[in-house]
Amino acid sequence: MSGPIRPIAVIGPTASGKSELALDLAERLGGEIINIDAMQQYRGMDIGTAKLPVDQRRGIVHHRLDVLDVTETATVAAYKRAAAGDVERLLAAGRTPVIVGGSMMYIQGLLDDWEFPATDPQVRARYEEQLARLGTRALHARLAEVDPAAAQTILDTDGRRIVRALEVVELTGRPFAASAPVIGDPRWDTVIVALDRETAALDERIAARTASMFADGFVEEVVTLCDRGLRTGRTAAQAIGYAQILAHLDGEYDLDTAQELTFIGTRRYVRRQRSWFRRDPRVHWLDAAAPGLLDAVLRILDSDERPNRR
Known part of the structure; x- marks a missing residue:
């Protein structure tokens, strides 16, 4: 590698294989990893977010993991401020920031320095009251009327x-x-690569990951987090899988249904991720199933190659 150090962002749909590539890049480039998955910021939300266990991180420092309690609200603006500081400290230290995750607005917030509109407590309180009274789907239908794209x-x-x-x-x-x-x-001249897989193969990976989570103690994790205030969290309790298990614990449906709805919710989220990321012309798309992923990314870093739109 020659020239100034540039951050690299490894993005793409859930379950595509981003974590392994990010570790390989951090090892090769002398870097550290910055998480950009909103829900992996929460302490104790490990199984349901597929958070990489400490003993599988190869001794590489990870930032923006386990920085919030489940009772705290995760916001893009707060994440952006903290993660930007991490990026700039690493660059100043001659370390390569490897930004990895799939939270769409978090990625755009950080890499495009998104300035968010001001808030009005009275307006927000009115919509929150409607949310509590009518439920998420009814309020989503209202959003579809006034802003279909959102x-x-x-x-x-x-x-x-x-x-x-x-x-x-x-x-x-x-x-x-x-x-x-x-x-x-992109901010800091970040190189953006995205992993994807054939839809059928990715669906199989999502199904296998979901089954493994439920087999490995996901329900017990949610029960433990309830003791820490999960139900009062405005963002943590709405995470895919956690919301479904909370509904199961409340007797709304059985565990098999909770697992199936978690799979369906994840698959829907993946479709939204793809749609969002495909609109960004700066992204270099790579087939996660292809051999030589690390070398392919290193070639992109070494060249002025333009992204390949698919």
């Missing part, structure tokens, strides 16, 4: 983001996406 990118189970989108639309008079930055050169 409704396509926000899950109908994500009450906090639905409320925020409605708040922004009301305060600005413009679609939620209008507050997003214009895509230009």
